Amino acid sequence: MEFSPDDNNNNLSLTKFESMLKTNHVLFFDSEEFENIIHHYLNQGKVALAKKAIKLGLDQHPTSINLKLFKVEVYVFENKLDIADSLLNELYNLEPLNEEIYIQKANILSKKDLHQEAVDVLKNALKLTDDPIDIYSLIGMEYLFLDKFEEAKIYFMKCVEEDQFDYSALYNMIYCFDFLDQNLEAIEFLNVFLDKNPYSEVAWHQLGKQYFTIKDYKKALAAFDFAIISDDAFIGAYLEKGKVLEKLKCYNEAIESYNTTLKLDDPTSFALLRIGNCYEKLGQDDLAVQYYYKTVHEDPLLDKGWISITKFYRKKHNFQKALYYINKAINIDSENVVYWKYYAQINLQLNFLEEAENGFKKALDLGNYELNTWISRSDILIKLGEIDSAIINLIEASEFYPNNAEIEYRLAGCYFFLGENDKGEYHLKNALQNNKEYTFIIEELFPKIYKKVKIKNLIKTNQ
Template sequence: MNENFEDRDEVLDTVRRFERMVAQNEPVFFDLADFENIIDHYTTNTQYDKALQACEAAIAQYPFSTELLIDRSQVLAMKGEYGAAAQQIEDVAQLDPDNPDVAVTRGIIATQKGDFAEAVAFFQQAAEHTQDRDDIFFNLGLAYQSWQKFKSAAKYYKQSLRLNPDNDVAVQELLYCLEISERLEKNLEFFRRFTDDDPYSAVAWYNLGQAYYRAGKFDDAISAFDYAILIDAKFHEAHGFLASTYVSLERYRKAIEEFELSYPEGQPTPEALCNIGECYEKLAEWDNARKFYQRAIDQDATIDEAWFGIGIVMNAQERYFEAIHFFRKAVSLYEESVEYWLALAAAEYQIGNVVSSIEAYERATQVAPDNKDAWLNWSILLYEQGNFDGAIDLMRNAVEIQPAEAELHYRLCAYLLAAGRYREAYQCLENALVLDFDKHRLLFEYFPELESQQALAKLIDQYRK
């Protein structure tokens, strides 16, 4: 594993040197392997414009390298420039028709375009000509995964990992496919086999730990990550995952210790700082939480979780005006988070900004129409404002979107009763009782005074099993 870290540092140095030369308009000279590493670094980080720039610089220096022409075609495909990508790979095919990378690249273009059957055929063709290339099986996995055929995708990711167990992206994709097809439990043996074959492989233990973590087997995950760290104390990613496992077990002090080992000494990442902040937040140590969130923001002002974290800290201290400032910032950085909108809505309501609160609830229901809390909290606000009809309309809307959610039916029933619309309320109550009889207690939690209503009690009794 340590070798990998040294390699990675060398590649990063090369990338930095390349970027410096480009920025200063100096002539760029690297050997072919360095250029390959630079291009690979950019594509792995989805920086396709920079990858293309590196391809052009490399081709200017090595105009006859088919590898570079193939790289250029693949990068164009990833940028969505399919015509140019196809033209480039056809040119290569003229020069070197038997190169398996021609078929691989045609497959990558087809995957990007959404022609999955065609992509699979190209990759199979490439695999026939060469048996030991993990990247071909990895691309087959990606094509099947994009095609939503998760079982087939998992099969090829496994083949890829048998050839190259160090491909962390393949591990992540495999775990995702097994999880979504609910086959993770059955496949834990696949990951265990790597540790049996090579008990001194830190990567094998790390991958096994991730599989246990995803399967919710946290104690097993801790043991596996511990082994990885025992073999390689500087395995930062393993420390990071071990920390996340402790978070899942609500052992926040242990998590903080591990997060502090999840980066090279003295070089904390914004993510690690933010995670440490969140652990302190869970421990209700507000000053420490705020301090670490702030350090994360100082390093990366676009880290929405840290802005949100400070908002939560302010909120917990009933400093709502300040909380709103941080929640708004979080929402501006990441508009798709229902959690952010709900927190903002609640804080706005706390200081009497009813209109702003309603706007935030509306955004929450747009972002996540199937989040029942967004509808419930918004309706409570309208109800408390005396707008019974508004609350009723809102709940009807919510019930239409989530007809199987009993709690929404009970809430609608309560609002109808409050508005004196008894016939509709009883109809609604019947639906709710059929869906989930036990939740009828919620009615009396919302409105204790309903306990004394005879008609209501009679109706509920009819549905007792």
């Protein structure tokens, strides 16, 4: 059990114990006092002190099963699983009906990734306990490890039915509903739950999120309002309400909801960003940009903040400012592939071809293998006259997109440009076989080649 300021006896035990450690004068504690002290230290993450308490406790009470179980718990924490298992087997021979032995056994099996065996052991523990909630939760977690979401959901549901304030189980249960795409079933369960617990702000909040997922925005809004009525300082409900109001195009009301969160707690970059987006939708550009600046000031690592500023200036055709801000973003996080894509696109709009090519190359190097990225880089390389590099890029692209007409037409044009007519003809035939409508690619990128009679005849023959 945990100590609290109101629990004078337990606080006295803890003070007495810590005094003993400082003075090295050994004092006597009954076994229950040691259990409370150990439990307190474990909950505080003070494992070294817990181990001292266990040792002293077992020195004074060598036959205490509960103190030995704490010893097992520490062994498991330290990943000394074989030692823990051996001690548990000894304890099982002494107290085969002790549920905690089964729980620790399951913990060891779980650590060994033997999750189904852990479930079986925990189900045996259920037969021995009068308080099954914790075991239901443990079984649910093991089923999650097994990706058995239906089974996990059932056990988390049992937790919630036993204890309406077990919000951890409620969240896990909703996670299972979401993973299984059972939004309607989640809504049904939450509505029944709320009939019994009408002031559960967490349940209203989760219900609103379910309605939001199925795009029933009016019911979502009502649910978030009830969450706020239940707890008028519930920041999550105000944020979700703002998102719903945005979907309903009620931007001023959304701003009001987001602003409430700023008054309740320190500003969050999410709320500042959403306010900026709302002002932009309302056409209030000065305020929009002001909040985008606040967003990146609050959280310089939030890519959505920098992207919003960049997109804002791109829409205004102020490409120099857009480039300035995407460069600032890259200076903060040079591994962000989205930044490099924007960097490339903006440079392309400014006709800075070499910089644009470098941006697309960097995006590819970072693992952005979208067809558009390969194609855009190839087209720039062709414009720069770097045909060999364009061919290498297109061949790499074809590994991800084999027999793609957009790639094949470009390869055909490149090879014809280099005078490698056999390869050009091969790729042109491939391209025509896959899509006869894309011949304009050669016409746009290689107009002189497209006008050649031989090429026109090849196209005509194979169409």
